[in-house]
Structures are given as structure tokens and as C-alpha cells.
Amino acid sequence: MVANFDEDVERVISPSKLAHVVLRTNNLENMVTFYKTFLGAKVIYENEMLAFLSYDEEHHRIAILGVPGTQAKQQTTCGLEHIAFTFSSLTDLLLSYRQRKQKGIPPLWPVNHGPTTSIYYKDPDGNMIETQVDNFDDPDAATEFMKSKHFSENPIGADFDPEEWIEQLTAGKPENELKVRKEVGPRGLPDFF
Structure with missing residues (x-):
């Protein structure tokens, strides 16, 4: 079957996956070291201006490009707010938190958004990174929560x-009980945004 390349459509075809993120920096060596440690990644290729890193079967998930003359990130300008990485369990999320802490990478903000439980960090350039676990076993249940009164009142979380x-967890409390968001009422963004 040949595709109809001239057909009028309401919606474009969605990609099959997000392949990678490229970060521009003036601090290549420190950024590469950070992401190797933060993601447990390996460098697939590196030279004096570019590095490709992977932590799974993909040839690269993060690329870091050192561009001379790049200015430092300014918090108040438009741009990518953060990139997020999902873990398969709350235990893995918290274990990775502890491991990063041991490696000198402190968390910026632990928050249960409702659909996810997340721990945010900042890289050496000030880019935010979210590590998360899904709080619902079914994506439709997460979507329903996002349509709820509680989420409308507080889309930020607790x-x-x-x-x-x-x-x-160590005392035996089940993950699914911990992942239920505590309702704290309306709130705004933390002051580091």
C-alpha cells in the first residue's frame, strides 16, 4: 500500500519514540562527567567538542555539544524546562537517589505530582532533570487523575x-501506598523556577 502523501489530515503522525536530547554547553568535560555519573551512562563517542552517551540499547540518548562562545544559562529566559527519565519502580527511583547522593549529586526537589513521583536535580549548567516513577499502573488512570478536582486545584503536587x-519501604510499606499523593491544597511553583 502506498501512502497518500497529499491527503489533508487533522493530525500529523506521532513519532514512535523520543530518541535523544542534545545539550549545548561551554563546560563540556564537566557535563560529560556529570551525565555519565547521573545516568550510569557510557560514552559511545567523544572528541574535543562533542560527546554521545547511552545508558541503554540506543546508540545515544544524550549528546553534549561544546560550542565556543556559549553563554551561561539564564533561569529567566525561554527554553527547555527539564528532561525526565522514568524508573520502573519507586524502589529503583529511591535507590538511584541514594546512589546519586553518594556520588555528590544532591536532589533539588522531591515531589509527588500525582501521576508521577519525581525527584528533580540540576546539572552543572543549571539544566533541570526529572527522575520519576509512574504512580498508576494504567496510563488511563493517570489521565483520569489529571482531570480530577484535586489535580485542578494543585497540578504541582506535594x-x-x-x-x-x-x-x-524498608519497614515493609508497599510502594503503591507511598505513591498516593497527599492533598495539600493549592500551591504555586517553588521559588527556584
């Missing part, structure tokens, strides 16, 4: 203490 959650 902060949590990863160390307390680790204690509760």
Missing part, C-alpha cells in the same frame, strides 16, 4: 522526604 520513604 513535597516528600526521600529518606522517610526509604525508611517506610
Whole structure:
């Protein structure tokens, strides 16, 4: 069957996956070291201006491009807010949090958004990174939560203490109980945005 390349459509074809993110920097060596550590990644290719990193079967998930003359990131300008990486379980999310902490990478913001439980970080250039776990087993259930009164009232979420959650998991509390968002009422963005 030959595609109809001239057909009028309401919606374009969606991509099959997000392949990679490229970050521009004036701090190549530190950025490469950070992402190798942060993602448990390996460098697939690197030279004096470019590095390709992967943490899975893809040939690269993150590319870092060192461009002379690149200015430092300014928090108040338009641009990509953050990139997010999903873990398969709350235990893995919290284990990676502890491992990063041991490597000198502190979290910026642990928050249960409702659809996800997330821990945010900043890289050496000030780019934000979200690590997350889905709180619902079914994407439709997450979508329904996002249509709820609670989410409308507070789409940001409720902060949590990863160390307390680790204690509760270690004591036998089930992941699905921890992942239920506590309702804290309306709130705005934290002051680091």
C-alpha cells in the first residue's frame, strides 16, 4: 500500500519514540562527567567538542555539544524546562537517589505530582532533570487523575522526604501506598523556577 502523501489530515503522525536530547554547553568535560555519573551512562563517542552517551540499547540518548562562545544559562529566559527519565519502580527511583547522593549529586526537589513521583536535580549548567516513577499502573488512570478536582486545584503536587520513604519501604510499606499523593491544597511553583 502506498501512502497518500497529499491527503489533508487533522493530525500529523506521532513519532514512535523520543530518541535523544542534545545539550549545548561551554563546560563540556564537566557535563560529560556529570551525565555519565547521573545516568550510569557510557560514552559511545567523544572528541574535543562533542560527546554521545547511552545508558541503554540506543546508540545515544544524550549528546553534549561544546560550542565556543556559549553563554551561561539564564533561569529567566525561554527554553527547555527539564528532561525526565522514568524508573520502573519507586524502589529503583529511591535507590538511584541514594546512589546519586553518594556520588555528590544532591536532589533539588522531591515531589509527588500525582501521576508521577519525581525527584528533580540540576546539572552543572543549571539544566533541570526529572527522575520519576509512574504512580498508576494504567496510563488511563493517570489521565483520569489529571482531570480530577484535586489535580485542578494543585497540578504541582506535594513535597516528600526521600529518606522517610526509604525508611517506610524498608519497614515493609508497599510502594503503591507511598505513591498516593497527599492533598495539600493549592500551591504555586517553588521559588527556584
